[in-house]
Amino acid sequence: MTQTGMTQTGTTQTTTGAGTRRLTGYAHGGGCACKIPPGELEDVVAGLTAAPASPNGELVVGLDTGDDAAVVRVPGAPGGLAAVATADFFTPVVDDPYDWGRIAAANALSDVYAVGGRPLVAVNLLAWPRDVLPFEIAREVLRGGLDVASLAGCHVGGGHSVDDPEPKYGMAVTGVADPDRLLRNDTGRPGVPLTLTKPLGTGVLNNRHKATGEVFEHAVASMTALNADASAAALDAGAVCATDVTGFGLLGHLYKLARASGVTAVVDAAAVPYLEGARESVRAGYVSGGTRRNLAWVAPHTDFGGADEEERLLLADAQTSGGLLVAGEIPGAPVIGELVAAADHPLVVR
Template identity: 55%
Template sequence: MLVGHETHDDAAVYQLTPSRAIVETVDFFTPVVDDPYWFGRIAAANAFSDVWAMGARPLFALNLVAFPVKTLPMSTLSEILRGGADTAREAGAPILGGHSIDDPEPKYGLAVTGEVHPRHVLRNVGARPGDRLLLTKPLGAGIVTTAIKRDVAPRDVAAVAVEVMAELNRIAGEVLAASGAVHALTDITGFGLLGHAWEMAEGSGVRLRLEASRVPVQDGVRELAAQDVVPGGTKANLAWVEPNTDFGPGVDPALRLVLADAQTNGGLFAAVPEKRAGKLLAALERAGVRAADVGEVLEGPARLEVI
């Protein structure tokens, strides 16, 4: 075993030979959007993300399905599975089977198997003082999906959120892994940017300083947060990280919630050497990924600082 659960990493890694290691991850959840096809796409993209967050490439996946067969038409399930299959094809890893159960509430996701060279595994620990922090997607998906559920999401805001959630982290992961410059890497999902940043800080024994004005946020999200259109998980995230976080006077309560917002298939969050950060940002942009430099790594003890 190369990576287990000790540092809350994104996937397990098990070495097979001196040059081969298996990466294994699993993720599934209830619908975050009403359209079954896009629910399938988003859930599958979210599951694949953990493999790229480890510097690996996916090999294949298995479906995980819970579905109320007596109350919803099977055509809905077909659309969910079609969405997952389309995302898997885009990821370059086929779905080879899976398992399903009859359940009162729909759930969908994947178990994904990937491969990486044992010396090239990227983890959510290892950030070093002097590193810059890069983020490859804007925040706000959790807040927007809550707005969708409450029927208060502007149509354009909802459309962008669906697009961001369904977008694979494949290109960003491949660019970062190929650079050989990443000291620590994770993807931003259920714990929000602050929660996953705290895991990196604690596991690396360093202080992470985030510059709130540099963090990309989807349009309309701060306004929704100011109206308390916020999921319970986001509020729980903020309460969890607050004891280990110092907020500057300019970081208002709504922005704190955005930074802690529980994401679905959020972006990759990387600690990279300062001298390589500019070239990596340029490489990501050339590949079609609009990443941002959102902060820096400082000497420990472990702590978050948001200015």
């Protein structure tokens, strides 16, 4: 099958030095679709509250609402800056190691942008099956991460590695933000539009890539694009509420935002943009387990109206390095819904 925006590679496989098994074949999942399911994760962290107040700074954003990064107001910092900290890593989402590194780095940096911050320095997180995959493959992964961090103006200062049966890569990132101009997931208010800065569909296209070897360059381009401009535009527009869309899908992250803000989020399904080939791939059955778990998690909290199973799966598609979901309008980005006063369901699809 060949479509515009897709390259058919059939059974062509990436040479890894361990036969002809493709890089994605070493992972049980792929990208952010391999996250622990959101409902299970919330059970794990329940009751793990922040430490008591510290003289080293005030925890402005922590674990309470499951926001994208931790933010600490640092006493005496020039300009009243706050420190932003996050970490993100995952199994191979594509077979090309350089692209995997770029995607993983963009995804980790996104958490800083999602709270309105700027990344300063990152350290690599690498798990590698050293007796199975040659280290020249790992080098390509790290090179990809370095190149994207450099585009972001973010230093990479080393990192940590472990010998692991399954390859994993990502970054721990530290940034800065104005603590009085943050983007949070608990500050949404009724009457505000919802804007999405990247199309959905990376999850289903990545799953198709893993299953068939087809390469979707437009999906790679989306996943490696930084959310820096979107974050700056949101702040310039006066937005105070946002999150990024990754492994829990649009509906999962929007549910967390609506629940934390005490509002209902209404999604106009027809206005949601998708990458070319995403809808066809859902119809062909290339839906990850992570996407189905996302849908099962949000279903009890969602009024789906007339949305069919295909639409529901697309809206719950487990994204890797997705865009920002902003409560507010951003020039050039589509409005996909709005926040309204709390109703019977935190989520409504119309």
